[in-house]
Amino acid sequence: MTTSNKPIQSHVPGFPRIGAARELKFALEANWRGELPDAGLEAVGRDLRARHWALQQQAGLDFVTVGDFAFYDQVANHIQLLGCEPARYGFTAGQSQLSRYFAMARGDGNHEPAACGHDHAHDDGQPHASAALEMTKWFDTNYHYLVPEFTAETAFSLACKRLFDEVAEAQALGHAVKAVLLGPLSFLWLGKAKDAGLDRLGLLDRLLPVYGQVLDRLKAQGVQWVQIDEPILGLDLPAPWRSAFENSYWQLNQVGVPLLLATYFSPLEENLSLACRLPVAGLHVDGVRAPHELTSIADWLPVHKVLSVGIVDGRNIWRTDLDAALATLAPIAEKRGGKLWLSTSCSLLHVPFSLASETALDQEIKSWLAFATEKLDELYVLKQALQGHHDAATVNALDASRAAIAGRRASPRVHQQAVRERIAALPADADQRRSPFAQRQAEQRTRFKLPDFPTTTIGSFPQTAAIRAARAAFKRGELNAGDYEARMREEIADAVRRQEDLGLDVLVHGEAERNDMVEYFGEQLDGFVFTQLGWVQSYGSRCVKPPVIYGDVSRPKAMTVDWTAHAQSLTGKPMKGMLTGPITILQWSFVRDDQPRARTALQIALAIRDEVADLERAGIGIIQIDEPAVREGLPLRRGRWDEYLDWATRAFRVSASAAADGTQIHTHMCYAEFNDILPQIAAMDADVITIETSRSDMELLNGFGRFRYPNEIGPGVYDIHSPRVPGQAEMVRLLRKASAVIPPANLWVNPDCGLKTRGWAETETALRNMVAAARQLREEH
Ligand code: GLN
Numbered sequence: 001m002t003t004s005n006k007p008i009q010s011h012v013p014g015f016p017r018i019g020a021a022r023e024l025k026f027a028l029e030a031n032w033r034g035e036l037p038d039a040g041l042e043a044v045g046r047d048l049r050a051r052h053w054a055l056q057q058q059a060g061l062d063f064v065t066v067g068d069f070a071f072y073d074q075v076a077n078h079i080q081l082l083g084c085e086p087a088r089y090g091f092t093a094g095q096s097q098l099s100r101y102f103a104m105a106r107g108d109g110n111h112e113p114a115a116c117g118h119d120h121a122h123d124d125g126q127p128h129a130s131a132a133l134e135m136t137k138w139f140d141t142n143y144h145y146l147v148p149e150f151t152a153e154t155a156f157s158l159a160c161k162r163l164f165d166e167v168a169e170a171q172a173l174g175h176a177v178k179a180v181l182l183g184p185l186s187f188l189w190l191g192k193a194k195d196a197g198l199d200r201l202g203l204l205d206r207l208l209p210v211y212g213q214v215l216d217r218l219k220a221q222g223v224q225w226v227q228i229d230e231p232i233l234g235l236d237l238p239a240p241w242r243s244a245f246e247n248s249y250w251q252l253n254q255v256g257v258p259l260l261l262a263t264y265f266s267p268l269e270e271n272l273s274l275a276c277r278l279p280v281a282g283l284h285v286d287g288v289r290a291p292h293e294l295t296s297i298a299d300w301l302p303v304h305k306v307l308s309v310g311i312v313d314g315r316n317i318w319r320t321d322l323d324a325a326l327a328t329l330a331p332i333a334e335k336r337g338g339k340l341w342l343s344t345s346c347s348l349l350h351v352p353f354s355l356a357s358e359t360a361l362d363q364e365i366k367s368w369l370a371f372a373t374e375k376l377d378e379l380y381v382l383k384q385a386l387q388g389h390h391d392a393a394t395v396n397a398l399d400a401s402r403a404a405i406a407g408r409r410a411s412p413r414v415h416q417q418a419v420r421e422r423i424a425a426l427p428a429d430a431d432q433r434r435s436p437f438a439q440r441q442a443e444q445r446t447r448f449k450l451p452d453f454p455t456t457t458i459g460s461f462p463q464t465a466a467i468r469a470a471r472a473a474f475k476r477g478e479l480n481a482g483d484y485e486a487r488m489r490e491e492i493a494d495a496v497r498r499q500e501d502l503g504l505d506v507l508v509h510g511e512a513e514r515n516d517m518v519e520y521f522g523e524q525l526d527g528f529v530f531t532q533l534g535w536v537q538s539y540g541s542r543c544v545k546p547p548v549i550y551g552d553v554s555r556p557k558a559m560t561v562d563w564t565a566h567a568q569s570l571t572g573k574p575m576k577g578m579l580t581g582p583i584t585i586l587q588w589s590f591v592r593d594d595q596p597r598a599r600t601a602l603q604i605a606l607a608i609r610d611e612v613a614d615l616e617r618a619g620i621g622i623i624q625i626d627e628p629a630v631r632e633g634l635p636l637r638r639g640r641w642d643e644y645l646d647w648a649t650r651a652f653r654v655s656a657s658a659a660a661d662g663t664q665i666h667t668h669m670c671y672a673e674f675n676d677i678l679p680q681i682a683a684m685d686a687d688v689i690t691i692e693t694s695r696s697d698m699e700l701l702n703g704f705g706r707f708r709y710p711n712e713i714g715p716g717v718y719d720i721h722s723p724r725v726p727g728q729a730e731m732v733r734l735l736r737k738a739s740a741v742i743p744p745a746n747l748w749v750n751p752d753c754g755l756k757t758r759g760w761a762e763t764e765t766a767l768r769n770m771v772a773a774a775r776q777l778r779e780e781h
């Protein structure tokens, strides 16, 4: 029995704001087009909040969470709340707070957001306006936040009352309110110093009083709790940052409103005892990512403090094994009684809204899943069961959960004997090409006879309105498969003709037939399902709909060979086959939680390996396996990097190593901090790697040079995120810079990334200049 008769409580760290039917997305875009006035947008926001709070209350949570709503991004909300909007946009007097907010988020409309070179599974293929503030990934999720900018002059003030209005709104609806804030240390950590040498931590003394004022206000409003998120406690923090916590929270705790310090995504490790002793009223921890720490936390956290255990996975879409969860929770409840709260591991922002709208999803697989609203119900059942309330509803819910878990475990659809056997029998050298790079390079040079500074592109060509319309008509059943295929073949022929005219050396088919680089493959592989409305916010109004990997992965038949062979038949130049790599497919999907990610990656790798072999048999001599997501898959803690990089690079090599020496394997990665993983990138052993470098003015290449990157490399010479057409001289300058760092014989000439979001006119002019730049370099060398 529990040590106090206070009931166990439940809450969520945050709830999806985009809406069951992406109402927020459509309202935002209408507002940006000038079709919905600000007041209308505000009304949509109010309505969504009210609905989401009602769902939380009806599901039996003890508080609704207020402060997780944002018209673009929760970090951007804090920039306004704390009064540190960068002055450089030249805001005009009288400009509304909302229009300043969107100016920060979207800028002048000339540039795409900095963080997103690729456009995987986004809900439209439209070029997007500029993120005036830089955007970057939120920890290890696919959500992007707007990066606060700090200078030595940055001042803070309580500058926006939106949060307090939302609290009042929830209270007026009769809800018990827990407000949520991003904590001061995480806010500073996630921002960027714009002045060289500025120590962001030095701004803490200016920032804390404003947090104090925010808390004062919330207290005066009568909120029950303030959840204050410090996810950076799950990172490897420098000592000064760690030691700043104690004093900061001592100050904030003086306000006298109960604080629930929330961490998520990562184990606390060396920060565990710090987190337990901070002067706050409660601690929330991620019981899914760090279940092994629960016992020590339950022991070390002083008994008068609340422990909120994130037991339901906020990052994945599987039903919780409620029996297992109860077994974990029971001893903690024993120790902490009413000081135990139940929660999801993190905000539900990272999972789709509800299964209710999934009418086409396979019934059996659907029974294994839980999206945001289903996770609320799971929390309620856990709370009831843990307190011994075995009413009929609880008993039924437990039974249903048990049946679903057992069904999933035993389902023949999850396990494919042949896949298991193949992995068990995989030779140790299945991840090795036949010969070392030098030998392959010699053979490939004889085979392809490419000029120095060979030119190519990254794969996709403009996804024109006509292409998208044809695909939409095909999906609606208005265009039959034969006609759709004929249209796509024409698009491919058109792309080939244009590339020949431009004089490119290695051609691509252009990816006209692909909606998205992961979905295209997932739809053809066994072990994947797709939802209808399983949207997850990526940034602003943009959402992604990740595939669900539910079972062993295998490839029933060739996926790209017909299209590629068709393209090759139209030209005498080498046609580069185009595949998505195993880590990228894994990283951009919801993955199984019943086997290690490494194993799923290997299964995907084997499917791609078979595709490589089939392309090769069809006469395709150059094959690119895109891996833009390798860097973003890195664990948050450095101590775990090696293990990940070992299996991730091995999966890539397994996918590539069926190729004969004379087959040239390319890979492509978008902009990322490569420098700290160069040995592992080299260990992928692709014959050619293309990377995004133009926006760093080739600086990114220096690391490859210093490291003496052994294989061939194509540093992007033009930025595909902007419609701006670079001139020949500009690209020549970048190539000269590259030649000073990398042996010229190993250099390729290509754009930064795929061209799917661009128009044909700009693309052709830019590529013509690019080919001319390559020719000029050939003459110089
Ligand atoms: N081949 C893909 C394309 O060109 C690669 C995109 C990416 O790396 N994100 O679109």
Ligand code: ZN
Residues within 6 Å of the ligand: 117, 118, 458, 628, 668, 669, 670, 671, 692, 752, 753, 754
């Ligand atoms: Zn790219």
